[in-house]
Amino acid sequence: MSEATVPKLELGRVGESLPRVDGIPKVTGEFAYSSDLQAAGMLWGHTVRSPHAHARVGTIDISAAVGMPGVHAVLTHEDIPGEKRYGLEFQDQPVLAYERVRYFGEPVALVAAEHPEQARRAAERIRVEYEPLEPLVDPERATEAEPLHPDRPTMGHGYRDDPRPNIVRSLVIRQGDPAAEGDVAVSGVYEIGIQDQAFLGPESGLAVPDGEGGVDVYVATQWLHVDRDQVAPCLNLKPEQVRIHLAGVGGAFGGREDLSMQIHGALLALHTNRPVKIVYNREESFVGHIHRHPAKIWAEHRASRDGRLVNVRVRILLDGGAYASSSTAVTSNAASFAVGPYAVDNALIESTCVYTNNPPCGAMRGFGAVQVCFAHEAQMDKLAEALDIDPIELRLLNALGPGGSLPTGQTITGTLPVADVIRRAAALDVPEAEELPRDPMRLPGGSGNTTRGEGVRRGVGFAVGFKNIGYSEGFDDYTAARVQLHADGSATVHCAAAEVGQGVANVILQVARTELGVRDVALAPHTTATVDSAGSASASRMTWMVSGAVRDACRAALEEWDKKGRSLEVDVERIYRHPRTTPLDPETGQVTGERAHVAYACAAMRVVAEVDVELGLTRVVWIGTAQDVGHAVNPQAVQGQIEGGTAQGLGLALMEEIQTRDGLITNASFTDYLIPTTLDMPPVVSELIEEAEPDAPYGVKGVGEPPTVVSTPAVVAALRAATGRELSRVPVRPDDIVGL
């Protein structure tokens, strides 16, 4: 058996661009991803999933599967020794379905067999009695429908008490005079389709029984300790009997915050007393994890004649799908950032997330800010047109900054250089228009475009966005790091932070080298077994949080080393916490303390696109962006985050959408769910705006999300400029461009 380890490499300090510590094993094929793991006597697990979006579950007849060749276990909800439900924040999701299924692909039974094909064939022989029910698929009707969760699992957690059925959370933010009138008003209705994280490494892992009733799970995840705390109660084990170890992670983007195979693999392993590996295929991956919330947003902006925002009124409806996941926090983020990085005295914002029988939604890069940024940036362009003011000038005129406040009443105390990112992005040189005729590969639609480019129009778009860094609303967030100083002068750092590809392993080592002043620092395997929680690799929080924890642990270790006469081994663990936040008032949506969010990061982006207005085809030609990144720990890795995050936002603008019919996903493959390829991505020029964040260690900020937030509206703004069409829904379809 192998697991992901990070080799000892010599590294530099905070602020230097250094190659990834796991770069060499990743280019040679030696890096062990969760789907690569092997163990002696290993079985393969397979998950039986619901073909219905909503059905009552009757008897589950496993008898035909049990005796099949190679089959060692067939399990249903009756075999779960502990809690039958789990959840990232609310225990509303069955480990294996009982009584009813609420979404297409919900896990119903498990099989373990010697060969994956034997497991698949046995799964086909399991007979599940379903009584199909009318699926609730229209989120606008959810609050009038029969409740999918009559026990209302998200109520009683300090949120606004909303008695309507199928409410995951509703939040109303009222500031100033929500009836205030301006000289000019613009309004619009915007829709965002369901985006998928579409990480390339499928959900997978290996569960190994420890022979004493406990289990080790090697898995690709974003937060080891929160996995453990969900797995153990379902197995009826103590937390220390479940050890979660990070296996190589093939991308995450929010999609691995919720559990996938962890409990299932552990159940099969404990039942068979054999190691069990589960690897989803691509179709299963698309149905087996949560998605970005689809949204419908109604917005009205009122402004004075000279272009100042007077009042912004926004209603946001998010479809949470069948289970809560992290929807309550997405609801809050969407509300907090609905106005965008602009100052306004009066606002009325209503953000509601509902349960439906559509695919469950939760965390994806941008987390609520993506949906509202698409709407507020379209609104700002509309307002600029109505006022006959340059759209960039209008944004500068209203730009939020330190000392300003959000509609929640929270004052910006840290850095937020909105005007600066706008100016810097606007100053980037846009490439000259390319001449026609030209190589068809450089036309919108590439070689699929058989014209000479007669219908090609060029447009330039601009957008600004921002998002919070870290967990909000009073969540007690912390990160632990443990530092061992060895007699030979080397050091080992233990930290359970999930390296999901973003480069946090480098951050940990660069901070340790900065603090310890030694080159020889090793990073121990990421696990729950040797160190306390690092929290989640999400919310653009990890760079900040591990920098604080590793810094504090290194400093404590050096103090200890001094006290011990500088010769003995030292081993210390420290916990780091960011400035505390408090909840929003459930009635007014206003802050109840100094802050509900820890800090923010913003970005501005300029996009040049060409559109064939007759064929509905697009080509993004060039992207330039300026991003507020705090002090960049590793500038090359920061640029990589900006380029990659931009590609995901471009994907949402132009091509990415999970399609459903009556709640059933109809495009669960890379043939039918398209993500950007080399042919779709233009060059990205990125300017890093490095202003040290005062509350953060070394002045760092998270950098992963702002590019995804801002790129979707920036791309669509360029398409609007090229076509003159409203394009109020993403992804933009060829039909929308042509006007069919």
Place this chain on the structure above:
Amino acid sequence: MRIELSVNGEPCEADVWEGESLLYALRERLGLPGSKNACEQGECGSCSVLLDGKLVCACLVLAAQAEGHEIVTVEGLAEDGRLHKVQEAFVAAGAVQCGFCTPGLVVATADLLARNVYPSDDDIREALSGNLCRCTGYAKIFDAVRMAAASL
């Protein structure tokens, strides 16, 4: 059934089930998990290998079809413990993030540069358009290909 083939210059034998792909045989039978299983339907290029010198998706080739053929995987690119120039360039350029697409891209790039020593950006774009990457946005992958081309 039993198959014999050459993998990374070594003769190999494996007992495979008739329905198994070359990708499954490499990963699960021959101890070479470097070729990746991202889609297993020929859309993502993560399992790209060379079959008799030709770039193929190992997930679309049955293990049985590889009988008697020569396969080169990402594990076979480095020579005498020295990284292939393409591998070096991918690390130096920052073209690797999660890295799941990397083995396929490294093999595809090595194949491109073996055929075209001075690829234009459009050549690179076309040659790598069958390899999905979800992390990088491809910018640093282009940098890596240019860097490798310059060093060959």
